[in-house]
Amino acid sequence: MRPSVLRDWISLAKEGTAVSVGTVLAGLTPRMSLAESKCIDFALSHVESGEGVAAMERALFQGTQIQRNYCALYFARRGDYSVVRRAYDLGLIDARQAFSR
Numbered sequence: 001m002r003p004s005v006l007r008d009w010i011s012l013a014k015e016g017t018a019v020s021v022g023t024v025l026a027g028l029t030p031r032m033s034l035a036e037s038k039c040i041d042f043a044l045s046h047v048e049s050g051e052g053v054a055a056m057e058r059a060l061f062q063g064t065q066i067q068r069n070y071c072a073l074y075f076a077r078r079g080d081y082s083v084v085r086r087a088y089d090l091g092l093i094d095a096r097q098a099f100s101r
Contacts, residue, residue, distance in 0.1 A: 005036075009043035016049030018058075025059050028066045044074050060087050072097045 009027065012020040027040050047056055060071035060083065072093045075083045088098035 006039045006043065009040060010046050013043045013046040013052070014048075016047055016052030018051055018055040021047055021052045021055040022059075025055075025063065025067050025070070028064070028070055030066065041070060041073070044070060045077065047074070057083060060084075061090070061092060068093050069097050073100070076100070 009024050012024050021044075024040060024043055027036065032040070044056070047053060056071050056074055059067045060075065061068075063071065068087065072084050072087060075081075076098075084093070084098050087093050088095065
């Protein structure tokens with residue numbers, strides 16, 4: 001993977017729009033490499049705007065399973081356990097995703 005890809009993902013995450021966060025989340029696929037998954041996870045940690053956080057929450061409840069897993073980790077790292085708990089209670093994520101740090 002090119003180093004510029006990580007910079008691009010981070011830039012999109014920092015932009016924090018629903019579209020830019022969605023673009024980063026779209027990179028989460030079963031075909032991604034381990035390096036790509038770690039880079040996307042790192043990039044998502046830069047989402048801070050209200051719109052971006054809302055996009056992450058939508059993905060937690062409406063995204064693919066892999067997106068929901070990464071979004072759960074994002075919210076857990078932020079200490080937003082009420083959001084994670086709601087997703088768990090709805091059966092959208094498993095206990096490992098909901099309660100790991």
